[in-house]
Amino acid sequence: MNPSATLLLAGACVAGAVALQTLRLGRRAGPGVVLLAGFLALWMLGLVLLEQRTGELADRVLPLGMLLAAAFTQAATDVVGRAPRGLLPLAWLGSLAIALLGLLAPRLLYGPGALGAGPLFALLAGVCTVGTAAMLAWLFHLARGAQGRERRRRLALLGANVTGALGGGGLIGLHVLGVRLIGGGVLFLALSLSLVAYAAWAPEEPREREGLIQVAVQGASVSALMALGAGALSLALGTGPLWAYALLGAALALPVDAARQLLGEAVTRRLFARPQTVPLLVEAVEQQTSRAEHAETLAEVGRLASAVAHEIRNPLGVILAEAKLLELSGADAESVQALREQVARASRFVDDLLQYSRPRPLRLAEEDLARVVGEATRRARRAFGEGAPEVTLALDALRWDVDGEALGDVVVNLVTNALIAVEHRPEARVRVSQRREEGGVRIEVEDNGPGVPEAILPRLFEPFVTGRGRDAARPGTGLGLALCAKWARRQGGTLTHARPATGGARFVLFLPKP
Incomplete structure (x- = not known):
């Protein structure tokens, strides 16, 4: 050669x-x-x-x-x-x-x-x-x-x-x-x-x-x-x-x-x-390292959130007490009410921040899904008073291993968002459905409101992302959907968004078989 x-x-x-x-x-x-x-x-x-x-x-x-x-x-x-x-x-x-x-x-x-x-x-x-x-x-x-x-x-x-x-x-x-x-x-x-x-x-x-x-x-x-x-x-x-x-x-x-x-x-x-091949083991090690780094970051965020909550809640308690004194001294009732609403909003934000950064352990038990979803929907409507928009329910009788309290919180959050979206519409429509399908159960919350703004769609389930600014009639904290998506992942499921052909928004919660 x-x-x-x-x-x-x-x-x-x-x-x-x-x-x-x-x-x-x-x-x-x-x-x-x-x-x-x-x-x-x-x-x-x-x-x-x-x-x-x-x-x-x-x-x-x-x-x-x-x-x-x-x-x-x-x-x-x-x-x-x-x-x-x-x-x-x-x-x-x-x-x-x-x-x-x-x-x-x-x-x-x-x-x-x-x-x-x-x-x-x-x-x-x-x-x-x-x-x-x-x-x-x-x-x-x-x-x-x-x-x-x-x-x-x-x-x-x-x-x-x-x-x-x-x-x-x-x-x-x-x-x-x-x-x-x-x-x-x-x-x-x-x-x-x-x-x-x-x-x-x-x-x-x-x-x-x-x-x-x-x-x-x-x-x-x-x-x-x-x-x-x-x-x-x-x-x-x-x-x-x-x-x-x-x-x-x-x-x-x-x-x-x-x-x-x-x-x-x-x-x-x-x-x-x-x-157990070399490429798969390398990938598993990288994923484990990433999860460890993420867990450490969350732990640090949790510690920070606890400190923030402590520092904020004490002043909020003092403000509420002063608001009561103002009310007793004859201050303008509308101003006092506005003050209390802002304190309540700050308290909700602190609660959501703590829940996101330090979630409680899941407590799985066999639950009647129709009951859990139905009660959560009624709880969300009660917060809107007597003029709350109607909600159509289509719930199949089904028992499922799930954290009922956490699922209820998710449904309350989704239904609340839907009710806010249609609150001032002349033909408001909110529909909550739940049905079994191959591989799991599907829970949908759909409304005919204005829909999710295009600008926030790519980051919809990230923390501190909201379509309702602080000047809105019902301002959001930007943590509600992030909490819902996080709970769905912990349960092994998914939370997704779609825009129906008729307009509005549709959120789909899918829970796989346990």
Whole structure:
């Protein structure tokens, strides 16, 4: 095996290692980088066969390198998140057609040993040149419209396409025309692979990206070492058919360890309900660390909330006592009432803050859901007095393991919000329904009010987010929906919002089977 073939073999094995490790550990990278690295490995192996003068075999394998064009398009789409309509399927169909044509009838493309142009060579070379130019123009346009890291990723893709075209179609085109530079292709293709890996791995979390780089370097270094060793062995022996040394080198240099890990983890995931593979264990450790950090943050917030509650409640008690004295001394009744309402509002905020930061433990018991939901709805209406809007109930008889007190608080909060939304509407409509469905029970609170403001929809269930400002007739604390969503998660369920076709708001509480 000559030095050029040895370098190409090392490059092929490095590309294979990158493909396998990205497939194994990449979480945010799309399939583009895996396909591109895999096809780069295939293309370089074809160049090895060409360098070793294996005749018909190399002639049929080389056109498979056309799949690189489709893989580049796939990688670009993964990075930018979109592509012109029809570009991706067109790229794959065109690349597959040319690859199959070369596999079945290579003489239509070039002569023996990929020397001399075949009858279709000029036509396909023109089509590929136009396609490559269009891809480069698209990537250049995308890079101009981006900033920061995103721009660097797109410029990396642009560079990868340039170097890939030079080391791929450009190299084989020159070879067909009699200019033999096959050995130099490994430099262009290695640079192309590095740029694509950067563009694909950049969105990963720092620790994940570092892990990907480390395992890729480990697998690549072992594969390159084995390939160089196989090349040196073939040069030292110097006898026997050249294709045999090429196959021996490929067999020795394949990234066997990465393939073994990938296969073992795939089998483990398939056979065991709770697989313990390295990627899953890493993910579990990260989640556990995140939960621990979150728990510590909540504990600190709880301590702060307790201190705030203590410091606020004492002055509130004094203010209420002074309000009573003002009332007895003949102060304006309306002013005293306004003072009491503001004190009550501050007290509610303190209570909500404490409940959010230091929730009490769940007390699960079998409850009659229709009774719990119905009583909570009536409790919410009573707070509005005799003029409270009507609420339609549609409740199925159902018993469920649930914290009845917490569920009641959630329903009170949701129904209260709905009643506030329709309070001054001439045709107010609030509907509360509860029914069993596959996998759990669904409780809905729907109204025909103005609906949730678009501006707060993305943060609707976050603390201190409210559509009712402090100047509203019934101001909100911004903690009610956050409390409801948090309780739903603790119960193992979800709380979601939807905008009905008729307008208004619909909140859906889903509780899974215990």
